[in-house]
Amino acid sequence: MSKARERLLETAGRLFGERGYECVGINEIIAKAEIAKATFYQHFPSKEALCAAWLRGVEEHYAAMHRELLDDPRPARKKVAAMFDLLSCQVKSSGYTGCPFCVTSTMVPADSEVRQVIFGFRERVRSFWHSMARELGVKGVAARNLGDAWLLLNTGSVTEAQNVGAIWPLEQAKKAALALAAHASPKARTAKVSQA
Amino acid sequence: MSKARERLLETAGRLFGERGYECVGINEIIAKAEIAKATFYQHFPSKEALCAAWLRGVEEHYAAMHRELLDDPRPARKKVAAMFDLLSCQVKSSGYTGCPFCVTSTMVPADSEVRQVIFGFRERVRSFWHSMARELGVKGVAARNLGDAWLLLNTGSVTEAQNVGAIWPLEQAKKAALALAAHASPKARTAKVSQA
DNA sequence: TGAAAAGCAGACAAAGCTGTCTAATAGTGC
């Protein structure tokens, strides 16, 4: 990848993430990236294409994170907790203003290329949580339900954290996710009953 | 309230809800509302003030809905289910593109009046879910945890529904919310054990 | 050395935005 393209993607990602697609202009991006406008349009045909390229990069990043976590040999319950800890770290990092896909989703037309990227990402995250539920030993429709519940806690906590500017949503989502896990997993339930 | 102001608020609400604050201009709002520009600026000092007024209206609407549901004599578990059904209806209604507060949140500066309205709303919704948890007979920190979990399922399902353009997130959130309720409430747990 | 590729600065067009202002018109209470 050329230096100019790299810098453009990096700068645009930072700005889009901070203030949202619609609130950041091409002029600001090229100024901050110190790239000439003509060069920009040699790499990307439009602002929207830049946005799509950025989101595809983020998608790859998350995909790697999910793969790594699924391959991790720890028990599933620890990995669910670890995922929420990872999200917590991201939210705590400076300038974070919510899931890039959710934030961008409202600002692009429904039939755009960007929307397709967003849609694909959400699908992938959902199937990640489904896999996690199956790893816990839950089967069939119950695994889908548990995975969806985790996904919604994931989405909800990140969104809420952005809305209120705090990290309690992440901590509370982790607790709820583990409670649901304890409720759903046959092994865990047995352990809990024997504790009582 | 004057006819012009009413029509402006209604039109702006629809458009802001559909495409987001930043993607809708004053010119389009006044054209669709069939109100002269000068009249607009006699009612609202700025576009941002219009947005804040709109969100305050939405806030009142939700506040009434929450009050009504808390006063409802049905058992808490039914009311939790009813709340998710209400959200489901909203999401299904035409042109709905996500929680107005979440959608607007990313498009306004952090210190604006609009941000204050958003913040207040999120606080109020949170305390609604806390009240609901206490109605279920859960006490202290457990009530806060349960209420927060419900809140996150609420936020997550509405956001996800908007992202993927489907209503399964609402249905799955309802299931998870009821599972958490069954898990948390002493009465429900007893009932469940006696069933087994 | 020399050709091809990449990047540069910046003017420019065409359109959009918010917000101001003028001047005329419609309705309402007295």
Place this chain on the structure above:
DNA sequence: GCACTATTAGACAGCTTTGTCTGCTTTTCA
């Protein structure tokens, strides 16, 4: 009739936006 208020259309200023284009310079690589 008369004063007062609300509303109208629309020109306008001043700014920002995306995207195109020209002409020039730097880098790269054989």
